[in-house]
Amino acid sequence: MDTERGPAVALLSGGLDSSVLLHHVARDLGRKPLHAISCDYGQRHDRELACARWQAQRAGVAHHCVLNLQFLGKLVQNATSLVHGGADVPDLANLAPQSADQPPTYVPHRNMVLLSIAAAYAESCGATDVFYGAQAQDEYGYWDCTVDFVDRLNHTLALNRRNAVTIQAPFATLRKAETVRIGMRLGVDFAHTWSCYRGADRPCAACPTCVERRHAFEEAGLTDPLTQTALP
């Protein structure tokens, strides 16, 4: 990491990727402050926020903001299955093959909203970077998790010449299995990360992110402590 950079803000969902990223950034920043932002945007799996709180405390962040953005879920519930009031979350097996459409778990412009809020906070608290756990190698593609998206957004933010904040997505080109390996090396406790989009008491084992997470642990040759007693 560039040692010229200052304090940082990390978007922390409480999922696997953002939790590993939080600890990764905390280690690299050393004594520079790291702030975390988590958002309740009406997601079905709002139990991820309990994991976010746990991970933020474990990482020793300077400040963890948990924001109520439930209005966002209400604005977009017609167009996503990820929030309360939206259509049911599909099994990965029932998702249409890759197409130009975004999958039903896509939340319109959620990432741009969250990154903008994080950038606002970053500029206000003197942070130079906003980290988020985008992964371009998902088994289903989100346009707002790509390197192109980050590059173009940074090109926009660079207009704020005096206090430009830079979006950093260091895992964007990694396979999820590699993120799992990084997390293991950092000692991340994956039992305190949540992925399942359905947000019931136990992971459903069938929704897109449950399958993706299982494949990642399998590929990494590791056991997922969250699901070892629940998944077949």
Add this chain to the structure above:
Amino acid sequence: MDTERGPAVALLSGGLDSSVLLHHVARDLGRKPLHAISCDYGQRHDRELACARWQAQRAGVAHHCVLNLQFLGKLVQNATSLVHGGADVPDLANLAPQSADQPPTYVPHRNMVLLSIAAAYAESCGATDVFYGAQAQDEYGYWDCTVDFVDRLNHTLALNRRNAVTIQAPFATLRKAETVRIGMRLGVDFAHTWSCYRGADRPCAACPTCVERRHAFEEAGLTDPLTQTALP
């Protein structure tokens, strides 16, 4: 306006520019639905929201969302005078001459946050365009009110190939006096628009936006019905 475009969303602060823009877009859209979004982000001049409601009703919008974003004001209050809890709003006469810095009335990344939320809503309700009343010719400059900003943001949003929303800022290169003239031709009732950043019962006549508004009416050769009894 391109007749191939669909319904639209307009950001409506209740100020002069966004109110004129709302009526301008409503006229051009004809029978296509126009939605409006207004936000309480903790601004001192939250009385502008009453004007927003008045103008939205007058323009006959399909739906007017007034969102509670007070969390945003709290996140950025260290870095702006525009929100409750921030430093005092300066008189224009006391502002430093043009510099690389943003003026104290700049709200970090507010426009990006609001545009992202509007884009989320637009994509969800099938709107193709988000309108906002940016003006690049302000007497003090905001980086996120420029044509460059809109162009770069649209370059980012274009990655959402299936449902790309386009940001439209048709007044971005106009002088404010020209916006006043357009409003007069459209029959906009300027008595129901609010500009003063201080947000007291009457416009203060000295803050940057009060002075700018007065100059605009003077240049247009028109009388401001909001201030004719209050300003010297």
